[in-house]
Amino acid sequence: MGLEWLEGYGLFLPAALFLLVFTLWPAFQAILLSFQSEDPFGRGRFWVGLDNFTELAHDPRFWTSVWLTFKFAIVVALLEVALGLLGAVLLQYPVPGIGLFRTIFFMTTAVSTAVAAVAWGWFLHPVGGLLNRLIEGLGLPPQGWLTTPEWALYSVAAATAWQAIGFSTILLTAGLQDIPQELYEAARIDGASSWVTFRHITLPLLSPVLFFVIVLALVRGFTAFGQIHLLTRGGPSEATTVWIYRVYLDAFFNLRFTYAAAEGALLFLILLMLTALQFYFLGRRVHYA
Amino acid sequence: MKRGFFFIYLALGVYSFFILLPLLALFSASFKPAQEIFDPNLVPRSPTLENYRIALEKFPLGRFLLNSLLVAGLVALGQVATSALAGYALARVRLPGRELLFGAVVALLLVPGEVTFLPLYDLVTHLGWLDTYWALVVPFLATPIGIFLMRQFFKTLPQDLFDAARIDGAGHLRMLWHVALPLARPALGALGALSFLSAWNMYLWPLVVTRSTEMQTVQIGVNMILNEEAARWNVVAAGAILALLPTLVAFLVAQRQFVRGITLGGLKG
Numbered sequence: 001m002g003l004e005w006l007e008g009y010g011l012f013l014p015a016a017l018f019l020l021v022f023t024l025w026p027a028f029q030a031i032l033l034s035f036q037s038e039d040p041f042g043r044g045r046f047w048v049g050l051d052n053f054t055e056l057a058h059d060p061r062f063w064t065s066v067w068l069t070f071k072f073a074i075v076v077a078l079l080e081v082a083l084g085l086l087g088a089v090l091l092q093y094p095v096p097g098i099g100l101f102r103t104i105f106f107m108t109t110a111v112s113t114a115v116a117a118v119a120w121g122w123f124l125h126p127v128g129g130l131l132n133r134l135i136e137g138l139g140l141p142p143q144g145w146l147t148t149p150e151w152a153l154y155s156v157a158a159a160t161a162w163q164a165i166g167f168s169t170i171l172l173t174a175g176l177q178d179i180p181q182e183l184y185e186a187a188r189i190d191g192a193s194s195w196v197t198f199r200h201i202t203l204p205l206l207s208p209v210l211f212f213v214i215v216l217a218l219v220r221g222f223t224a225f226g227q228i229h230l231l232t233r234g235g236p237s238e239a240t241t242v243w244i245y246r247v248y249l250d251a252f253f254n255l256r257f258t259y260a261a262a263e264g265a266l267l268f269l270i271l272l273m274l275t276a277l278q279f280y281f282l283g284r285r286v287h288y289a
Numbered sequence: 290m291k292r293g294f295f296f297i298y299l300a301l302g303v304y305s306f307f308i309l310l311p312l313l314a315l316f317s318a319s320f321k322p323a324q325e326i327f328d329p330n331l332v333p334r335s336p337t338l339e340n341y342r343i344a345l346e347k348f349p350l351g352r353f354l355l356n357s358l359l360v361a362g363l364v365a366l367g368q369v370a371t372s373a374l375a376g377y378a379l380a381r382v383r384l385p386g387r388e389l390l391f392g393a394v395v396a397l398l399l400v401p402g403e404v405t406f407l408p409l410y411d412l413v414t415h416l417g418w419l420d421t422y423w424a425l426v427v428p429f430l431a432t433p434i435g436i437f438l439m440r441q442f443f444k445t446l447p448q449d450l451f452d453a454a455r456i457d458g459a460g461h462l463r464m465l466w467h468v469a470l471p472l473a474r475p476a477l478g479a480l481g482a483l484s485f486l487s488a489w490n491m492y493l494w495p496l497v498v499t500r501s502t503e504m505q506t507v508q509i510g511v512n513m514i515l516n517e518e519a520a521r522w523n524v525v526a527a528g529a530i531l532a533l534l535p536t537l538v539a540f541l542v543a544q545r546q547f548v549r550g551i552t553l554g555g556l557k558g
Binding site: 008017033108125223 | 312383384387399404405429465522525526
């Protein structure tokens with residue numbers, strides 16, 4: 001009995017070791033690296049204070065990436081949440097066979113980033129892609145969805161949001177199911193229309209989960225990498241070189257590891273704020289039945 | 290009433306169709322012969338397995354899939370194990386500084402993996418793990434989200450169960466094994482499904498730490514096929530469908546675990 005605490009620490013130890021080495025240490029290093037520079041010939045790194053950040057402040061390409069990333073994340077979040085909400089609301093109707101539709105609506109969760117990227121690469125293909133076929137059918141000119149700078153960012157954003165629809169539908173369905181049924185019955189007795197019910201019962205009561213899903217979608221937008229690497233390689237003419245993609249390019253192609261670390265540290269700040277928001281909404285939502 | 294049903298089915302059907310469309314087009318392309326590939330029909334006129342044969346012959350897809358299964362399987366097992374142990378300690382053992390430890394775990398939830406990948410890459414290089422399974426597995430064997438979820442779950446178990454076991458003279462290890470874990474099976478399943486899925490989906494990390502074809506996961510394999518077969522989309526499609534199958538089947542079989550895992554762990558997509 002007296003050694004209970006020893007047993008407890010023993011149980012905690014494996015997780016603690018892994019987290020210390022592979023999460024906490026890299027997190028500190030992520031910050032420290034951003035204040036260092038590399039000797040281009042040797043392997044040594046040395047402190048340079050804020051040099052990386054002053055250089056970043058005057059690097060127009062970096063700021064273009066930041067701007068693209070914000071646009072990208074917002075488009076992803078809007079699409080993902082709008083479609084996820086529509087899906088979750090549709091799934092609320094208890095019609096026979098709804099289970100089958102639930103499986104279909106949730107299915108994109110099983111689709112990895114790489115497969116989603118290929119599916120969209122083909123869907124948006126200039127010649128064989130279905131989207132251009134549909135558009136031609138409507139009498140409009142086909143577009144180079146992934147090859148023109150005006151479209152590429154939005155095309156990749158659509159692919160990113162599509163892959164996450166299952167995910168947000170799942171979370172929003174759970175949120176909708178938590179709304180007490182009595183409220184809907186009361187509204188029905190009062191003769192409220194379905195729009196009034198949605199606007200005055202569903203939306204307000206769903207809002208903590210809704211905001212939570214929005215924040216998650218923004219995080220997804222800020223960190224999307226695979227689909228960009230697969231579909232556009234950051235092009236055409238850097239139109240899809242978002243923040244994280246620039247970190248990757250600078251670290252592994254331009255061989256400026258610590259400069260990339262500084263870019264990453266700034267992204268860290270944004271994500272930190274988003275994750276803190278996420279916690280806030282989680283705190284208002286979580287219950288374990 | 291009948292009319293209402295009709296509109297609901299119509300809405301559900303239209304939505305399903307558009308959600309599935311990119312996958313249907315991919316599936317259809319994977320069975321189309323080269324001369325048919327640019328035709329808009331979704332049902333191939335002369336379906337063929339030729340694309341699958343080419344994809345499997347030209348690319349070590351079996352190896353890629355095996356690598357992904359191994360990596361995601363080990364990561365899921367490791368996370369379930371470390372999270373169950375640590376979560377139990379934080380929820381059920383009277384530890385000095387327990388709240389502090391829990392606070393530290395919660396603080397680590399704030400660290401996004403996407404920005405620690407550079408220092409982690411550094412670390413893995415120094416350890417000599419580049420291009421090995423070690424690099425793909427070991428950094429992910431414990432996660433704050435797993436510990437957090439298991440701790441929350443163990444908190445909800447009634448104290449009586451543990452008191453009864455304690456009277457019988459059971460220590461914490463035995464209580465964990467005989468009382469807590471059997472009850473935690475749904476939570477463990479959900480966590481396992483969630484961590485398997487996120488390890489299976491990793492892209493940036495395997496892209497930078499693997500070099501040789503033998504070490505690549507299926508996600509990076511898809512990238513390889515896309516690069517080399519850009520002129521033959523039907524072959525690319527076949528490769529992508531093969532890469533999709535394992536998680537699709539897993540999802541259809543264990544949908545409930547996946548959904549639970551995502552609902553509980555929505556915290557980290």
